[in-house]
Amino acid sequence: MKPQRLPLPPVPAAALLLLPVALLAALLLVVYPNEFALQASLAGAAACGDHQGGGGGGGGVQAAPEFRLLIGVLTLPARYERRHLLRMVYALQQPAVASRARVDVRFVFCRVGSPEDRVLVSLEAMAYGDVVELDCPENMDNGKTHAYFSSVPRLFGGGEAAYDFVMKADDDTFFRLPELAESLSRAPRRDLYYGCMVPCDYVRGSNEYMSGMGYLLSWDLVEWIVAAAAEIEGRTGGPEDRTLYSWLRRGGRGRNRVDVKPAMYNFPGRHPCSHEFIPDTIAVHQLKDNRRWARTLQYFNFTAALKPFYPVI
Ligand SMILES: *[C@@H]1O[C@H](CO)[C@@H](O)[C@H](O)[C@H]1NC(C)=O
Numbered sequence: 001m002k003p004q005r006l007p008l009p010p011v012p013a014a015a016l017l018l019l020p021v022a023l024l025a026a027l028l029l030v031v032y033p034n035e036f037a038l039q040a041s042l043a044g045a046a047a048c049g050d051h052q053g054g055g056g057g058g059g060g061v062q063a064a065p066e067f068r069l070l071i072g073v074l075t076l077p078a079r080y081e082r083r084h085l086l087r088m089v090y091a092l093q094q095p096a097v098a099s100r101a102r103v104d105v106r107f108v109f110c111r112v113g114s115p116e117d118r119v120l121v122s123l124e125a126m127a128y129g130d131v132v133e134l135d136c137p138e139n140m141d142n143g144k145t146h147a148y149f150s151s152v153p154r155l156f157g158g159g160e161a162a163y164d165f166v167m168k169a170d171d172d173t174f175f176r177l178p179e180l181a182e183s184l185s186r187a188p189r190r191d192l193y194y195g196c197m198v199p200c201d202y203v204r205g206s207n208e209y210m211s212g213m214g215y216l217l218s219w220d221l222v223e224w225i226v227a228a229a230a231e232i233e234g235r236t237g238g239p240e241d242r243t244l245y246s247w248l249r250r251g252g253r254g255r256n257r258v259d260v261k262p263a264m265y266n267f268p269g270r271h272p273c274s275h276e277f278i279p280d281t282i283a284v285h286q287l288k289d290n291r292r293w294a295r296t297l298q299y300f301n302f303t304a305a306l307k308p309f310y311p312v313i
Contacts, residue, residue, distance in 0.1 A: 065102040067100075067101055067102075067184060067185065068162070068163045068164050068165075069101060069104070069181075070152065070162070070165070070167065071090075071104065071106070071167045071214075072106050072108045072132070073105065073107050073108065073171050074145070074168060074169070074170065074171070075107050075108070075109060076138065077109050077114070077118075077121050077138075078117055083107050083124070083171075085290075085293060086171065087105075087128065089297070090175075093178065096177065097177045097181045100181055101177075101181045101184070101185075103177055103181070104163075106131070107124075107132065108134060108148055109133060109134065110144055111133060111135065111138060113138060132151075134148060134151055135151075143237055144240065145236075145240035146236035146240070146243075149168070149222050149244075152166050161223075164219055165194070166217055166219065167215065167216035167217075168214065169213070169214035170213050170285060172285060172286055172287045173214045173283055173285045174283060174284050174285075174287055175214060176281060179263070179281065180282050183260060183263070183282055184216075188218070188256040188258075190220050191220065192217065192254070192256045192258065193210060193221070193245075193248060194210070194215060194217075194260070195211060195213075195214060195260070196210060196213060196263075196283075197210055197257070197259040197261060199273075200265075201272050208245075209241055209244070210241060210259075212240070213266070213273075213283060214283055218256075221248070221254060224251065228247065228251055232247050263283070264281075264285070265283075265284065266284070267286040267287060269286075271286065274286075277296070277299045281300070284296050
């Protein structure tokens with residue numbers, strides 16, 4: 001939680017000048033992620049996902065959204081290019097869902113270790129207000145998922161339900177927000193465990209859970225994860241998405257299971273959860289390189305409305 005560890009080796013003067021600003025930005029962000037996002041959007045920066053306006057002041061009549069969804073994209077500090085892509089992909093979809101849902105996209109990592117990343121990530125925090133640093137060592141399969149869900153009420157809630165649904169998503173997953181919103185508008189608001197149940201190759205088995213490509217919990221379950229800390233303690237490692245389901249099962253929670261397969265799937269190929277592109281898609285996973293992103297966005301006519309912006313040779 002306290003990011004002010006000063007680097008030991010001597011640093012250039014420019015870095016010394018930037019450091020306090022960066023540290024302040026990071027600290028503000030850790031402590032007040034909502035407020036920071038709000039300030040960023042008030043300052044005219046396009047804070048991804050804040051098109052609804054966080055404050056509700058302003059005079060313009062804004063109908064209350066049908067539901068509010070937090071999408072936490074778990075990623076690593078150094079993945080700047082991927083975040084840039086995801087910001088565009090989600091910001092461009094906001095107008096299509098703004099009338100019914102408030103969708104906030106946040107990029108989530110554990111403690112930013114490298115001094116370079118700390119400065120550069122702070123720039124993003126200042127420009128977009130959409131990154132969240134959790135108080136955990138950066139890891140995979142060692143409790144990041146638990147750190148994320150259990151931090152959400154404290155970071156965003158302020159004692160009340162800030163969102164109806166809280167999603168954990170991969171940074172190689174593309175969600176189509178209008179299709180997701182349509183599907184969620186029909187989903188239960190409580191005790192909800194929603195996503196793509198794996199394994200994909202049989203209908204109902206014993207060792208199943210929602211795939212880490214992206215799944216969501218209703219707010220009451222997120223609060224339950226905080227309240228059940230003592231029971232969950234020591235059970236936060238391992239394959240995290242399966243582990244999370246084991247807490248729900250043991251606690252008798254998540255009984256409203258919504259498995260939207262095959263609307264969520266892996267990029268077409270040989271993987272068990274792969275599927276050909278289909279028009280009713282909610283999400284495509286395993287977009288591990290730009291070629292896959294381009295093919296996927298092209299299939300869904302994502303940029304079809306764009307007029308040519310270069311002379312055809
Ligand atoms: C993309 O546009 C083409 C041409 O208009 C159309 O035939 C196709 O159904 C669209 N694809 C999707 C996924 O909407």
